[in-house]
Amino acid sequence: MVVKVGIAKLGNIASGVMAELLLDERADREDMQTFMATSGTKLQPEDIDRVVVNMKAWEPDFCVVVSPNGILPGPTGAREQLAEAGIPCIVITDDVTGKKEQFAALKESQFGYIIMKADSMIGARREFLDPVEMADFNGNLVKVLALTGAFRKLQFELDKVIDQVKEGKKGADLVLPKVVMTSDKAVADEFSNPYAYAKARAAYEIAQAVAGVNVKGCFMTKGFENYVPIVASAHEMMRQAAYLCDEAREIEKAGDGIIRKPHKKDGVIVSKTTLISKPE
Structure with a gap:
């Protein structure tokens, strides 16, 4: 069985840059395929509608909706439309925990979520932010999310859902992640x-x-x-x-202690620490 994973990228956060790549780092997995639809840089209704239309047409087994401030009307509407079409959704967004009422609504909803607390807002002032500064900031942020372990934990959560689909679960039967990516969770193990x-x-x-x-x-x-x-x-x-x-x-x-956990072609995750060794 080939699992279809949709990535709806609305606007930009650093987690969206890597979302589908974390699931298939060598582009050789045979148990899944991904499709990304993006609104580009903006979160205007017409841009988001384009993403939703394309995602519905592809009919993924589940969809990852990545956006800044995932409780805004645009990202909220996108996942609600996808859910109405029978597509389970997982929200990946930056820190919304300061907005208690909206976050409570997300926690109680049918949607999964991964709140990336370190995926921080950029310094978007015209007198400061040019394209090079933007790229440099995002490069540093991607490094932080990768090397602290936050990206690995995000990948593990999405792989758990893929495994459920491979086991025959679908729709409302899927157990979706409910994760706030704190510093303790990111660096664990x-x-x-x-x-x-x-x-x-x-x-x-x-x-x-x-x-x-x-x-x-x-x-x-x-x-x-x-x-x-x-x-x-x-x-x-x-x-x-x-x-x-x-x-x-x-x-x-x-100390020759870098942890590496690559995917095999069938999606199984193997592990190694010493550099000159084979993952098992």
Whole structure:
């Protein structure tokens, strides 16, 4: 059986850059296939409608809806339309836990969710953010989410759903993830060296804090001479978080302890630690 996994990418967060690639890192899995439909950079109704139409036409076994601020009307409407078409949905979004009522509604809904707390908002001020700065920030953020373990945990949760479909479950019978990706959850079982663990945990905590700094710079501060240093500082924080992740990985390399968990062609996850060895 080949499981069809839809990826509806609405706007952009770093998790959306890698969502389908985490499931098939060498593009050789034979038990599943993915299809991505994207709204591009915007969350306008006409852009989201285009994604929904294409996703419905492909008829996936389940759909991953990735967006910033997943409780906004656009992303909420998209997953509701897909659910009405009988397509189970998993929401991947940045931190919405500050919005208690909306998050409570998501928790109580039929939808799965993975809240990536460190997938922080960018410093979107024109006087600061150009295409190169945007790409640099996202590169650092992808590194943080990858090397702390957050991406691995996200991948595991999606693979669990794929396995359920392979077992014959579908629709409302699927058990969808309900995960808030905290620093403790991200770094769990990722490091053999306690100093590497501490550096990775620090990196995740810093990346989480970037969101609050950028909210202050983008929405709460007037005058470019005041808000530019704020958003610039948030980007420096993300750069340092990425640097800490590099340090953590180098410590693990020095002890030949990097954990690798590749997929086999049939989707089974195998594991190894020492570099010169075969995963089992």
